[in-house]
């Protein structure tokens with residue numbers, strides 16, 4: 001299972017956000033423009049670095065070690081996978097999936113389960129490393145040296161948009177940031193609409 005490494009090194013993953021504060025801030029700024037109010041779930045909540053600042057009430061993750069940290073951040077957590085959500089249909093106003101689609105076993109099943117558990121007009125907000133961006137290409141090149149990204153399968157935003165459409169979602173909006181390599185990113189990183197060039201892309205889609 002790809003989540004094993006997060007179970008072994010959850011604290012190390014969490015520390016990355018402190019060591020790369022400018023990157024984290026840029027990602028938060030991108031999500032902030034698209035996030036939605038209401039009852040929310042984060043799939044692959046990890047240590048809660050996105051769920052906490054955006055007041056996402058529920059989180060699911062297969063890794064108990066990651067969940068231990070997100071629980072401390074006051075998120076109601078449950079152990080499980082995005083492919084089999086232990087929630088009733090039409091439970092949530094929005095679902096957040098941050099840097100997790102590249103780690104799940106079956107993206108299509110995760111989208112299907114998101115569709116089932118979202119309310120009508122519910123929103124799915126996804127943050128991705130854009131495979132086709134300069135940063136995505138850097139990550140891909142050095143993937144084998146990273147204990148976390150070694151297990152990742154990066155996608156292009158276009159591929160995710162295609163899968164969203166096939167799963168019945170309507171694409172609404174997007175943001176992109178991280179146009180340079182991580183070492184060159186400082187506070188005030190550019191944030192733009194669209195998804196074609198940024199290393200970090202946020203896509204927002206609706207269940208109509």
Ligand SMILES: C[S@@+](CC[C@H](N)C(=O)[O-])C[C@H]1O[C@@H](n2cnc3c(N)ncnc32)[C@H](O)[C@@H]1O
Nearest residue numbers: 003006044045046049063081082098100103104
């Ligand atoms: C890169 S981390 C991201 C964590 C958090 N969203 C963040 O951005 O800090 C990926 C997370 O996905 C979780 N994960 C792996 N496979 C999963 C699956 N099938 N369903 C849900 N989460 C999964 C991992 O355990 C890990 O916590």
